[in-house]
Amino acid sequence: MKSAARILGVVLACAALFAAGAWWRGVSWSDVRHWGTPRNVIDTAGETVRIPVADGPASRRLPAVEPGTSGSYDFLFATGGAGGGPVRYDPCRAVTWVIAPVHMPDGLEPVVHDAIEAVSVATGLEFEFEGYTDERVSFERALVQDRYGDRFAPVVIGFENANQNPELAGSITGLGGSSAVPGAYGDDRFLRAGVVSIDFEDMERIIGQPGGSDLARAVVAHELGHVVGLAHVADPRELMHDSNLRLVDWGPGDLEGLAMAGDGGCEAG
Ligand SMILES: [Zn+2]
16 A cells, blocks of 8 residues: 555664764873773763773673574674674673653553563663653763763663654654763773664554554664664665665564674673
């Protein structure tokens, strides 16, 4: 059906937003050694903050994943992670996440939890839901905030429309990404403080369709793919295609990429 095709065309159109240069401005070793304390610092939201030290044991929370499939995948930050390879989340700490519930479409929250679980299974990263936040979803967010304490802000999933965020204009249904920043000590970089912004007006239309929950989950999963570091691919058989027309589940390359996304090095505590 033409109308269905149009809606499906909207479903996975997406822009990956991520910030390395904007959020982490070249910090030299001499800059970061303050008074003999060799802690890295970042400039975030106009403030210079010391990078929080990783807590807990540096051992994986969940086993690494063997994908069993291969195909197209790509990374937003191709180099610079712990132990080589792309920049990734630390698999030795739970990826905490919160929902900014303002404008969340009815029926979407279980879909969001399902999408998170799908990403966890495919990556071997543990996700920990911390509830609801009064933070307003923004890619300009501070990476460390008083409301979350002395640690990186959790991944925030929130809702805007194109008036609130022009990046969501037209066929763009969602935005996703994380910031690649150095660990507390040393040169390794890790993904932190991810953001997913869903166009709630588009999403209300999607989830209201027959089979809408599956389509909605695919939208959120795609954005979470960006959060864990995946970039778009040209192959339309993958969910990480920028404007997929039909898929509701991971393709073979998505699964290979997600497994790699979850197989990064751990930050020493
Ligand atoms: Zn995308």
